[in-house]
Amino acid sequence: MAKLSGNILIIDDERSIRKTLNEILSYEGFKVDEATDGEEGLKLFSDKTYDVVLCDIKMPKIDGIEFLAKAGEVNADIPVIMISGHGTIETAVDAVKKGAYDYVAKPPDLNRLLITIRNALDKNSLSTETKTLRKKINRVEEMIGESEAMKKIKETIEKVAPTDARVLIAGENGVGKELVARWLHTKSKRAEQSLVEVNCAAIPSELIESELFGHEKGSFTSAIKQRIGKFELANGGTLFLDEVGDMSLNAQAKVLRALQEGRITRVGGDKEINVDVRVIAATNKNLLKEVEDKNFRIDLYHRLNVILIHVPSLNERKEDIPLLIDKFLEDIAEDYGQAKKEIDKRAVDALQRHNWSGNIRELRNVVERLVILSGKVITESDVSSHVLI
Numbered sequence: 001m002a003k004l005s006g007n008i009l010i011i012d013d014e015r016s017i018r019k020t021l022n023e024i025l026s027y028e029g030f031k032v033d034e035a036t037d038g039e040e041g042l043k044l045f046s047d048k049t050y051d052v053v054l055c056d057i058k059m060p061k062i063d064g065i066e067f068l069a070k071a072g073e074v075n076a077d078i079p080v081i082m083i084s085g086h087g088t089i090e091t092a093v094d095a096v097k098k099g100a101y102d103y104v105a106k107p108p109d110l111n112r113l114l115i116t117i118r119n120a121l122d123k124n125s126l127s128t129e130t131k132t133l134r135k136k137i138n139r140v141e142e143m144i145g146e147s148e149a150m151k152k153i154k155e156t157i158e159k160v161a162p163t164d165a166r167v168l169i170a171g172e173n174g175v176g177k178e179l180v181a182r183w184l185h186t187k188s189k190r191a192e193q194s195l196v197e198v199n200c201a202a203i204p205s206e207l208i209e210s211e212l213f214g215h216e217k218g219s220f221t222s223a224i225k226q227r228i229g230k231f232e233l234a235n236g237g238t239l240f241l242d243e244v245g246d247m248s249l250n251a252q253a254k255v256l257r258a259l260q261e262g263r264i265t266r267v268g269g270d271k272e273i274n275v276d277v278r279v280i281a282a283t284n285k286n287l288l289k290e291v292e293d294k295n296f297r298i299d300l301y302h303r304l305n306v307i308l309i310h311v312p313s314l315n316e317r318k319e320d321i322p323l324l325i326d327k328f329l330e331d332i333a334e335d336y337g338q339a340k341k342e343i344d345k346r347a348v349d350a351l352q353r354h355n356w357s358g359n360i361r362e363l364r365n366v367v368e369r370l371v372i373l374s375g376k377v378i379t380e381s382d383v384s385s386h387v388l389i
Contacts, residue, residue, distance in 0.1 A: 005029045006051035006121055011041035011067065012083070013059045017106065021054060024110060025117075038062025046074050052101075052120045057084040057091065065098060072099050079120035083108060143176075143183060144327050145320035149312045153180065160307050161187035166259070168244075168304045169282040171311035174359035177282040178242060180309055184280055185238040193237030196230050201243035208251045210267050213258075219268020231264045231275050238278045244304065245285035245296060255279075256300045279304065314356040314363060321352045324360065328367040341371050343378040350383040 008030045012018050018034045025032050033048070035041035039061040045053065053071065057064035068080055079101035084091065092103035101120050104113055143154060160167060161184045169177045178197070185195040203211050210220075214229030230239060241247070247255070258264045259279060263272045281304045290296035314321070325348060333340040347370075356362055366387050374382040 007031045007033070007049065008117070009033050009035065009041060009044055009048075009050045009053045011035040011038060011053065011059070011064070012056040013037055014056070017056070017083075021108075024113075028114065038064065038067035041067055042070055042074075045071050045078075050078055052117055053078060053080045054083055054104075055080055057082055057095065065095065068095070068099055079123060081116055081120060142327070143179060144323050145317060146323065147312075147317040147320045149317050150320060153309060153311065156307070156309055157183050157187060160184065160309075162189060164189075164278050166278070166304055166306045167280045167309060168287075168307070169280065169309045169311060170287075171282075171284065172313050172359055173284050174361035175311040175313055176360050177284075177311055178240070180311060181238075181240045181242075181280045181282060185240075188238065188278065190237045190278060194234055195238045195240060196234035197240045197242060198230050199242045201246040205248040205251075208248055209254060212251060213254060213264045213266055215267035216269040219266075223268065226266075229264070229266065231258060231277055232273060234277045235275050236277075238280060241279060241281040243283060244281040245283040245287055245290055249295075249297065252297045252300050256297060256303060259300075259303050314359045318352050321363065322348050324363055325351065325367055328364050329371065332368050332371050336371075341374070341378060342376065343370075344380070346380040347378050347383050350380050351387070354387060 008025055010018050010021050010025075010032060011034075012021075013036055015036075018036075022032045022034060033044055033050075035044050037059045038055075041053075041055065042062060055064045055067055059067075062070070064082055064084070068082070071078070071080060076099070080099070082092075082095040082100045082103045083106055084103075085106035095103050101123070102116050104116060143150065157180065167181075167184055169180050171177050181197075182195060185191060198211060200208060210223075210227065210229065212229050212231055214227045214232060215223050217223055217226045241255075254264070258275065258277075262276065263274055265272055287296050287301050287305075291298045291301055325343060329340050329343065351363070351366070354366075358365075369386055370378045370382055373386050
């Protein structure tokens with residue numbers, strides 16, 4: 001078995017057991033601390049960070065089950081493996097029910113113990129990775145900005161999100177329209193259900209109907225099996241139609257029918273399927289101009305445009321740039337696993353003077369570039385060297 005590593009706390013009132021476990025685990029590459037009872041163990045557990053705890057059940061002062069409960073209040077993510085010479089199936093089941101990762105009887109079998117510790121370490125690592133990923137996902141949901149325009153958007157979201165009203169989000173590329181859509185879903189009554197996103201501009205016109213409504217096997221040459229469309233996948237939740245202005249007229253007609261009747265039919269099928277979907281749409285185009293040019297249906301426009309939210313360009317809310325820069329510096333530091341880089345005021349002022357044709361997306365890329373290429377503190381000189389002002 002390969003060498004392991006990590007910090008382990010052994011809590012046991014039997015000196016011989018502690019000595020034996022310490023020798024075995026130290027040989028395997030672990031750093032080991034010992035405690036003679038639950039009270040001493042709890043103090044060590046509170047003061048230091050451990051990857052795994054091995055804890056006896058029968059001990060003076062604080063027994064293993066009580067330690068388990070108190071340790072869970074300090075840090076419930078650290079796996080605790082119970083060990084006992086007074087073991088029964090009932091004892092093991094009770095310990096696991098109360099939060100123990102596993103139970104090992106005394107005297108512990110070496111291979112069984114090391115495998116259990118390895119599995120506990122893997123679980124702890126996976127839990128940490130999951131939390132990091134979840135944090136990153138949740139981080140995206142933040143809306144940064146205290147400008148009047150952003151305050152108005154946040155107020156509108158608070159009012160509209162709890163309803164099932166359809167929303168049309170307008171704005172240039174890179175302003176964060178998809179973020180507004182996510183906020184509308186997160187604060188809605190449908191938040192526990194799926195938010196399904198479709199980029200209408202990224203899907204060829206001949207495939208958009210299949211993407212939205214699904215298709216039956218054999219309905220066209222490449223339809224080798226049945227496919228469920230986005231409307232069905234979003235049933236009970238929210239469907240976000242990004243760049244809806246790029247949707248074909250034929251697909252627009254079917255979307256209109258779905259909104260009017262709450263039913264869809266898969267491509268190549270004849271069965272009507274009921275769907276309960278809240279539709280949020282976004283566009284970087286002037287849809288009324290598209291209507292005039294006969295590229296967009298006026299009836300669909302009015303169906304989608306119950307509530308209109310216009311997301312301003314970054315150039316229209318430059319007072320939010322310092323807040324956005326600070327947030328991006330935090331996010332990038334976390335992504336890179338390094339300390340947050342400082343930026344001086346003149347550098348921030350220089351970035352506020354920049355013409356942000358790419359909006360927030362461009363600002364995020366520029367901040368990342370400055371973090372990589374500058375010294376300990378991002379200066380005005382760095383901005384002049386690495387950003388076109």
